[in-house]
Amino acid sequence: RENCLVTCHVNVHPLWQSELSVSGGTRQSPINIQWRDSVYDPHLKPLKIHYDPTTCLYIWNNGYSFQVEFDDSADKSVIMGGPLENHYRLKQFHFHWGAINEWGSEHMVDSKVYPAELHLVHWNPVTSTSFEEAIMENNGLVVIGVFLKLGAHHAGLQKLVDALPAVKHKDTIVEFDVFDPSCLMPSCPDYWTYDGSLTTPPLTESVTWIIKKTPIEVDQNQLEEFRMLLFTSAGEEEKRMVDNFRPLQPLMNRTVRSSFR
Numbered sequence: 001r002e003n004c005l006v007t008c009h010v011n012v013h014p015l016w017q018s019e020l021s022v023s024g025g026t027r028q029s030p031i032n033i034q035w036r037d038s039v040y041d042p043h044l045k046p047l048k049i050h051y052d053p054t055t056c057l058y059i060w061n062n063g064y065s066f067q068v069e070f071d072d073s074a075d076k077s078v079i080m081g082g083p084l085e086n087h088y089r090l091k092q093f094h095f096h097w098g099a100i101n102e103w104g105s106e107h108m109v110d111s112k113v114y115p116a117e118l119h120l121v122h123w124n125p126v127t128s129t130s131f132e133e134a135i136m137e138n139n140g141l142v143v144i145g146v147f148l149k150l151g152a153h154h155a156g157l158q159k160l161v162d163a164l165p166a167v168k169h170k171d172t173i174v175e176f177d178v179f180d181p182s183c184l185m186p187s188c189p190d191y192w193t194y195d196g197s198l199t200t201p202p203l204t205e206s207v208t209w210i211i212k213k214t215p216i217e218v219d220q221n222q223l224e225e226f227r228m229l230l231f232t233s234a235g236e237e238e239k240r241m242v243d244n245f246r247p248l249q250p251l252m253n254r255t256v257r258s259s260f261r
């Protein structure tokens with residue numbers, strides 16, 4: 001007897017309903033990372049991360065996700081090494097998640113989807129004079145992707161979760177003065193890297209993606225706090241902020257490199 005559960009999900013967020021893909025895009029994100037097709041690159045160095053917790057400024061709800069913004073006026077919170085030729089400055093981090101634990105991440109690994117994905121967004125101060133300029137530059141940005149899986153309570157994340165009720169509605173903001181996002185990094189150094197794009201408009205093909213192999217664990221309550229946020233502003237009919245991920249994009253003529261055998 002055919003007994004299958006078809007878990008399908010239709011992304012209805014207006015942003016992706018029109019699924020505007022950059023016309024003629026050849027390096028769009030997110031993608032499904034096929035582990036067996038990724039190529040080990042022995043020249044890839046370990047990623048070096050130096051975040052200064054005092055560069056943390058505030059959290060805000062931008063109508064797509066909640067975002068933590070950093071003071072990027074100096075080389076205080078930077079990453080280097082890995083596939084990078086110079087250092088990149090941390091500008092912001094945000095998350096993507098689903099309405100239920102069965103989906104939510106943007107990238108997938110061998111078609112495995114995670115309940116959520118963290119993006120730490122950095123820009124190249126050597127080739128650009130501002131984040132806004134770097135968005136338009138080829139390889140102007142580096143985004144580190146970290147998968148979240150259901151498991152143990154994440155103490156570091158909880159400080160962030162406790163602030164979410166204050167940014168429930170779109171365009172609300174709350175001060176968030178000291179936070180070290182390296183507490184959200186898995187201890188395993190392994191990553192994949194490939195050339196891609198922003199996953200929300202302007203979808204520019206300016207991103208060197210670094211996707212960590214090992215997920216971090218968060219608990220059910222923490223994921224449910226994400227799902228209490230709203231896409232909508234105060235006074236509007238409430239729309240829960242869930243399923244804020246872009247559908248998979250074609251790999252086209254790209255190779256995903258791995259830092260590990």
Ligand SMILES: NS(=O)(=O)c1ccc(NC(=O)CN2C(=O)C=CC2=O)cc1
Nearest residue numbers: 119121131132143197198199200201202
């Ligand atoms: N999901 S992702 O690919 O990491 C992705 C990352 C970033 C952006 N866009 C921006 O950062 C736009 N932006 C500015 O220009 C200034 C603040 C701000 O949020 C879009 C998508």
Ligand SMILES: [Zn+2]
Nearest residue numbers: 094096119199
């Ligand atoms: Zn993102």
